[in-house]
Amino acid sequence: MPEISYLEAIRQALWQEMKRDERVFLLGEDIGRYGGAFGLTHDMLDEFGPERVRETPISEATIVATAIGASLLGMRPVAEIMFMDFVTLALDQIANQAAKMHFMFGGRTTVPIVIRMPGGSGSGAASQHSQSLESVLMHFPGLKVVNPSTPYDAKGLMLASIRDPNPVCFIEHKVLYKTKGEVPEGDYTIPIGIAEIKRAGRDITVVANNIMVMKTLNVAEKLSKDGIEVEVIDPRTLLPLDTETIINSVARTCRLLVVHEACLTGGWAGEVIACVVGSPAFDYIDAPVRRLGGKDIPIPYNRGLEKFAIPQEADIEQEIRALVEGKI
Amino acid sequence: MSKDKGKTKGKDIGTREQFEERVKRLGLSNDNLIDLYRTMCTVRHFEYMADRLYAAGKVHGTMHLSAGQEAVAAGISLAIHPDDYLINHHRGHGHFIAKGADINLMMAEFLGKDTGYNRGRGGSMHIADFQSNNLGANGIVGGGIPQAVGVGLALQMQKRKEICICIFGDGATNEGVFHEAMNMVALWKLPVLYICENNKYGMSMDVERAVAKLPIAQRADAYGIPWACVDGNDVVEVYDAMKIAADHVRSGKGPYFVEAITYRYFGHSKSDRNLYRSKEEIDDWKQNRDPIMRFTKHLLQSEILDESQAQKIDGQVEQVILKAMEFAEASPEPDISTLMEFVYA
Numbered sequence: 001m002p003e004i005s006y007l008e009a010i011r012q013a014l015w016q017e018m019k020r021d022e023r024v025f026l027l028g029e030d031i032g033r034y035g036g037a038f039g040l041t042h043d044m045l046d047e048f049g050p051e052r053v054r055e056t057p058i059s060e061a062t063i064v065a066t067a068i069g070a071s072l073l074g075m076r077p078v079a080e081i082m083f084m085d086f087v088t089l090a091l092d093q094i095a096n097q098a099a100k101m102h103f104m105f106g107g108r109t110t111v112p113i114v115i116r117m118p119g120g121s122g123s124g125a126a127s128q129h130s131q132s133l134e135s136v137l138m139h140f141p142g143l144k145v146v147n148p149s150t151p152y153d154a155k156g157l158m159l160a161s162i163r164d165p166n167p168v169c170f171i172e173h174k175v176l177y178k179t180k181g182e183v184p185e186g187d188y189t190i191p192i193g194i195a196e197i198k199r200a201g202r203d204i205t206v207v208a209n210n211i212m213v214m215k216t217l218n219v220a221e222k223l224s225k226d227g228i229e230v231e232v233i234d235p236r237t238l239l240p241l242d243t244e245t246i247i248n249s250v251a252r253t254c255r256l257l258v259v260h261e262a263c264l265t266g267g268w269a270g271e272v273i274a275c276v277v278g279s280p281a282f283d284y285i286d287a288p289v290r291r292l293g294g295k296d297i298p299i300p301y302n303r304g305l306e307k308f309a310i311p312q313e314a315d316i317e318q319e320i321r322a323l324v325e326g327k328i
Numbered sequence: 329m330s331k332d333k334g335k336t337k338g339k340d341i342g343t344r345e346q347f348e349e350r351v352k353r354l355g356l357s358n359d360n361l362i363d364l365y366r367t368m369c370t371v372r373h374f375e376y377m378a379d380r381l382y383a384a385g386k387v388h389g390t391m392h393l394s395a396g397q398e399a400v401a402a403g404i405s406l407a408i409h410p411d412d413y414l415i416n417h418h419r420g421h422g423h424f425i426a427k428g429a430d431i432n433l434m435m436a437e438f439l440g441k442d443t444g445y446n447r448g449r450g451g452s453m454h455i456a457d458f459q460s461n462n463l464g465a466n467g468i469v470g471g472g473i474p475q476a477v478g479v480g481l482a483l484q485m486q487k488r489k490e491i492c493i494c495i496f497g498d499g500a501t502n503e504g505v506f507h508e509a510m511n512m513v514a515l516w517k518l519p520v521l522y523i524c525e526n527n528k529y530g531m532s533m534d535v536e537r538a539v540a541k542l543p544i545a546q547r548a549d550a551y552g553i554p555w556a557c558v559d560g561n562d563v564v565e566v567y568d569a570m571k572i573a574a575d576h577v578r579s580g581k582g583p584y585f586v587e588a589i590t591y592r593y594f595g596h597s598k599s600d601r602n603l604y605r606s607k608e609e610i611d612d613w614k615q616n617r618d619p620i621m622r623f624t625k626h627l628l629q630s631e632i633l634d635e636s637q638a639q640k641i642d643g644q645v646e647q648v649i650l651k652a653m654e655f656a657e658a659s660p661e662p663d664i665s666t667l668m669e670f671v672y673a
Contacts, residue, residue: 025485051485057515059508062474066512069478072463073413073486077478092505096468097475105456105464106447107670141671165673
């Protein structure tokens with residue numbers, strides 16, 4: 001199986017789906033000749049032309065609204081928000097419009113749009129270009145929030161997102177763009193709303209998303225040598241959240257840690273923990289349930305400050321050890 | 329654009345000859361004129377019935393009534409095609425009725441019934457009818473304006489002949505998305521007809537305190553969009569402007585912007601005690617500039633209708649509204665067991 005980057009995997013999904021379905025088109029800022037701020041849509045303008053790789057003015061709210069309007073007439077738009085931080089500029093169209101139309105109109109229409117948005121810190125982009133806002137988007141019923149951590153998941157989830165009849169916020173991570181993995185060349189989808197156990201283990205369940213999946217897997221590998229077996233679950237979709245997979249895992253491992261880059265307060269770790277402790281798995285829990293999140297600060301610019309604003313492998317390792325060894 | 333454009337003519341409705349010459353120039357038949365009259369009466373009766381139902385405690389939430397603004401809705405509907413798309417704003421009952429909505433289903437939605445257009449999930453502020461290309465009213469001021477860009481874009485990409493009509497109030501033109509959207513429809517020459525229904529107040533905010541330069545329609549100049557500003561209480565003038573605008577848009581020349589100056593009789597919503605405008609002002613509009621009264625005078629003067637015919641139409645319309653109310657009242661409530669439906673498709 002060919003090994004390609006996370007960025008290429010998403011691009012491949014867009015490319016293949018645009019070939020397969022003429023209703024699909026892209027819109028966003030600088031996605032044409034420039035190829036997108038991260039190069040994700042490179043060469044797509046030449047292949048599909050300016051009508052289907054539609055460059056827009058810097059108008060995030062209207063980019064999303066345009067996708068909504070076109071979807072009501074049967075199109076399948078994929079809108080790009082250049083940095084996830086800018087989603088706040090489009091939030092009315094996402095939260096009050098796209099998320100609610102199917103419900104508010106009595107099920108008589110659907111809004112099949114995808115809104116791509118790279119989030120996350122680690123690129124020195126400072127406070128307004130580095131946030132992880134997935135928890136914000138999880139608070140609007142009617143939206144789906146997809147958040148792949150590997151190239152394989154990214155392609156399969158993108159194809160599923162474009163074919164989904166609901167509005168999907170597709171969250172990418174800037175630091176993951178260059179990571180590589182095996183990705184089938186052909187067509188495949190990964191169902192939205194299904195978590196994956198990325199590594200099986202008996203001692204503790206760690207639920208993590210995007211870049212924290214990679215970090216947790218590195219830690220798990222290391223701890224395995226010390227006899228600690230970590231089960232790593234990537235929800236892949238945050239809304240709707242596959243609580244069943246998580247609850248079943250905790251019932252086996254009897255311990256739970258949730259790790260995300262997003263700010264701790266109001267972060268989705270709280271949601272996962274609430275679901276678990278409110279479930280029958282509660283009876284099996286042998287240790288405090290814990291969460292590790294980004295510090296409750298805006299992401300700083302300085303390299304060192306930026307790094308320590310979010311959980312590091314050492315933090316994850318320390319938490320896991322403390323929980324498994326009964327030190328908390 | 330003459331200086332007095334956008335001011336309503338009031339008592340001076342013009343002579344019989346002027347009216348007949350205009351109607352002839354526009355190619356309007358007597359049937360067209362009577363339809364306009366019937367539409368306006370239907371909207372008026374609907375709004376007053378809605379108000380009565382609210383007073384009787386039968387409407388659960390708030391509503392935004394358009395009594396006084398009927399000429400805009402009627403004039404638009406005659407100028408467009410039935411399969412054109414409509415994106416509407418929160419004070420939208422009149423436009424839906426004029427575009428041919430089923431009044432029974434509208435009234436049922438008011439009462440939150442399962443038979444309503446939105447199965448009781450939307451209420452007055454969100455009525456939509458996708459079968460007749462009515463893409464819904466919006467509770468967020470200006471929320472629909474940028475969506476019209478997408479509708480226009482899809483129509484252009486699909487090489488279709490329909491156009492998108494997007495209606496909003498004066499207040500919405502101060503939202504950022506208004507300017508984003510105007511820029512984009514102009515850039516891409518999209519088939520969108522933007523209509524600003526300027527009823528003088530954004531809730532309580534007088535348009536003269538809210539908009540730095542009037543008329544609002546001149547904002548279209550900044551985007552190279554042709555515009556007109558008309559007396560929104562003169563249904564023939566509204567039709568005239570909308571026809572020119574709709575034909576322009578349909579011919580592929582890009583968007584058009586029409587501002588119609590009008591006035592609402594009821595408050596903004598049910599909480600409004602009209603503290604920001606005088607009774608004299610409201611009475612002046614009702615007594616001297618009422619769109620139905622003015623049009624009726626013309627129809628009588630030109631012998632298109634006589635008093636008894638006018639009364640007959642009025643009576644027929646009243647019956648339609650009463651039947652809609654009966655249908656709505658007799659309709660079932662949505663079953664609580666369906667609460668979680670329609671969140672996801």
